[in-house]
């Protein structure tokens with residue numbers, strides 16, 4: 001069983017690093033911190049390296065331990081969480097240089113790029129995969145660990161609303177309420193609180209929203225100038241793709257964001273009930289989940305829009 005090998009690998013390593021994807025969301029950060037707790041419970045220490053993340057997640061237990069980088073050149077073991085593709089790992093050199101690598105994830109498009117891969121594509125969050133690992137290793141989930149895990153589950157399920165939630169999601173949540181995890185507080189912090197810059201970006205995104213294909217598709221964008229003007233910080237674009245998704249009659253929402261003043265856009269896609277946006281993003285070298293996916297496309301706003309729409313029209 002892969003999990004037995006993972007346990008052995010952690011126990012045999014001294015210098016361990018935990019990494020996740022760039023532009024990390026609550027599941028990425030929650031999974032990273034929960035994995036650090038897991039390693040500690042097994043009697044080892046691990047660095048968590050996340051170069052940039054939204055300050056809204058600073059409330060998470062041990063968030064102050066997060067490093068932007070490390071002076072260690074070669075770790076014995078690197079663990080990547082919530083990341084489908086080695087290319088997307090933030091500070092991926094620590095992964096590339098490590099003697100052994102482990103991947104823990106829930107993306108159907110995971111490239112299985114670790115020496116050991118534990119991937120459950122039907123899990124609604126990487127944090128839910130980790131719950132299973134804590135249980136398998138028979139490690140008690142404390143209130144602190146539970147807060148990290150539930151943060152990932154709440155963000156990736158949109159507050160228990162997306163497909164993929166299952167009886168275990170709620171059973172586990174019930175157990176956490178019993179040990180004192182404050183769900184309303186997490187919910188408020190990660191789903192209801194927006195930064196002022198995020199609100200300003202949402203206004204621009206709404207004003208620019210185009211309705212295509214008889215209102216079945218929305219398209220909108222922000223560029224580097226927008227982010228500069230509103231003083232955007234890491235994570236301030238989170239949730240903007242959902243504005244289009246939640247409009248009546250919309251099946252596919254497309255939101256693109258300029259990458260570092262170049263002719264390159266980070267694409268975020270969401271779908272309602274039928275279109276598999278992960279398949280569309282896969283065409284462009286990206287991936288994700290059937291109802292939420294992303295990729296990186298070269299071009300101007302109009303060119304990127306055309307490239308994506310060509311693929312969207314095939315499946316509408």
Ligand code: 5GP
Pocket residue numbers: 021023082084085088107109241267268269285286287288289292293294295296
């Ligand atoms: P978001 O639109 O919130 O950035 O990402 C939605 C989902 O797609 C997440 O699960 C994310 O990990 C995945 N995703 C976003 N961009 C990429 C990408 O470029 N490559 C891959 N493989 N997955 C991506």
Ligand code: MN
Pocket residue numbers: 027028082106125126156
């Ligand atoms: Mn995730």
